[in-house]
Amino acid sequence: MTMHAVTFELIKKDHKTKARRGRVHTPHGSIDTPVFMPVGTAATVKAMRPEEIKDMGAHIILSNTYHLYLRPGHELIKAAGGLHKFMNWDRAILTDSGGFQVFSLGDMRKITEEGVEFRSHIDGSKHMLTPEKAVTIQNALGSDIMMAFDECAPYPADHNYVKNSLERTSRWLKRCKSAHNNTESQSLFGIMQGGMYRDLRCQSAQEIVNLDLPGYAIGGLSVGEPKELMYEVLDYATDYLPENKPRYLMGVGSPDCLFEGVERGIDMFDCVLPTRIARNGTAMTSRGKIAIKNAIHEKDFDTLDPECDCYTCQNYSKAYLRHLYKSNEILSSMLLTNHNLHFLIKLMEKIRYAIETDHFSAFKKEFMEKYYGNLEEVKCL
RNA sequence: GUGGAUAUAGUCAAGUGGUUAAGACACAGGGUUGUGGCUCCUGCAUGCGUGGGUUCAAAUCCCAUUAUCCACC
Numbered sequence: 471m472t473m474h475a476v477t478f479e480l481i482k483k484d485h486k487t488k489a490r491r492g493r494v495h496t497p498h499g500s501i502d503t504p505v506f507m508p509v510g511t512a513a514t515v516k517a518m519r520p521e522e523i524k525d526m527g528a529h530i531i532l533s534n535t536y537h538l539y540l541r542p543g544h545e546l547i548k549a550a551g552g553l554h555k556f557m558n559w560d561r562a563i564l565t566d567s568g569g570f571q572v573f574s575l576g577d578m579r580k581i582t583e584e585g586v587e588f589r590s591h592i593d594g595s596k597h598m599l600t601p602e603k604a605v606t607i608q609n610a611l612g613s614d615i616m617m618a619f620d621e622c623a624p625y626p627a628d629h630n631y632v633k634n635s636l637e638r639t640s641r642w643l644k645r646c647k648s649a650h651n652n653t654e655s656q657s658l659f660g661i662m663q664g665g666m667y668r669d670l671r672c673q674s675a676q677e678i679v680n681l682d683l684p685g686y687a688i689g690g691l692s693v694g695e696p697k698e699l700m701y702e703v704l705d706y707a708t709d710y711l712p713e714n715k716p717r718y719l720m721g722v723g724s725p726d727c728l729f730e731g732v733e734r735g736i737d738m739f740d741c742v743l744p745t746r747i748a749r750n751g752t753a754m755t756s757r758g759k760i761a762i763k764n765a766i767h768e769k770d771f772d773t774l775d776p777e778c779d780c781y782t783c784q785n786y787s788k789a790y791l792r793h794l795y796k797s798n799e800i801l802s803s804m805l806l807t808n809h810n811l812h813f814l815i816k817l818m819e820k821i822r823y824a825i826e827t828d829h830f831s832a833f834k835k836e837f838m839e840k841y842y843g844n845l846e847e848v849k850c851l
Numbered sequence: 852g853u854g855g856a857u858a859u860a861g862u863c864a865a866g867u868g869g870u871u872a873a874g875a876c877a878c879a880g881g882g883u884u885g886u887g888g889c890u891c892c893u894g895c896a897u898g899c900g901u902g903g904g905u906u907c908a909a910a911u912c913c914c915a916u917u918a919u920c921c922a923c924c
Contacts, residue, residue, distance in 0.1 A: 509885080509886065511886050512886085516886085516888095516889095517889090532885075534885085534886080537886085537887090564885095566885050567885090569885080570885045570886095571885090571886095571887085573885095574885090574886085574887080575887065576887095591887040592887080617885075620885095622885075661885090687885080689885070691884095691885095692884050692885080693884090693885095694884095718885090719885090720885035721884055721885040722884060722885085723884055724884060727884070739884095739885095740884095740885060741884050741885080741886095742883090742884070742885085742886045742888090743883070743884045744884095745886080746883060746884085746886065746888065746890085747882095747883060747884095749888075749889055749890080750882085750883070750888080750889080750890065750891090751889095752882095752883085761880085761881085763879095763880095764879085764880080765878085765879070765880095795889090798889065799889090800889075802889080803889060
């Protein structure tokens, strides 16, 4: 039995669904699950100070291997005393491996058995990322949870391509595990691939679970496929993962997807959605999304969400927020980001409470009706 | 009063005889799911100060007129 820096405690299971209430323990504190993790790609959750994210109840945030490797460089962050110290965040950090960037940065890259050769999006310089390198970088960063270096297959992709890709990802995972030697302070999570194919999801799961890692992620979803298809994959994907380890659905963060994921046994989520749409003028509220730039809010002196107790909703009107957005003021991003993150983090708190008190399904129904107007339309999204 | 210049969308403007009048900003709507994002997409003048005329064809040429600006009396 390997000793892991990160451990999972399963506290309660929902009776009607696969939803679970748990707790992830890390060297930088514990995280109640299901949890939504704000994304701070470049060692900062855009427009937020660490204190703000803490105050709204976040206990873990994400950062990114690829981006920090290119700028400012992992050696510099190591010299600064590690990522926690560098960015003034003393709670848990999960770092993505750069596998997703290989997928999203598209063109200028070449995937081989050894790893991925790519060009920097910053200056065009040539680099090679391998499983070993991704681990080395994440070791230097000192994140609590390191993600395996994987290939996120695109959608659509044929069975043969996805099979080859997942098998290579499994081989890469073994290399990641071998390269990772400070298991007492950092934990490595594996990533399941397999696209939209059930047999491949099963195969991928078996291969990664064999390595007895402290946690497993489901990757390769939310890459452009219809939501219904993602739910279909999730229906069985979580069953292939061990019950006593945290399950992390990568890149998912719209409220409906969070509910659907939790319902299918997901414990951890991350997504740029709340922070990105905040910067682009959209707020998530208990009554659905609000595009603050719309003319209808010009003289609306009410707050974004009457049910919200975030800093923004305590102090500012929609008319003011609209003005800030239209004027391109920095405070617009700050206030809307604060609100959206607060909204999702509180939503997850409510979901955890609902699981604890055995009314998850009822809470889901209540929330969805209010957020999306009526449930019939949600299926069409 | 005389001479000159300019009048094209809410604003700044391209176009100087030939198919549905660039572009930018503003305005209006939409998108965004392991962040290459204070971003991307879409819409927005049947109309070129006004009235005539020339021409197969005029924002473009001609005449008149109005407004604004600049010089000089």
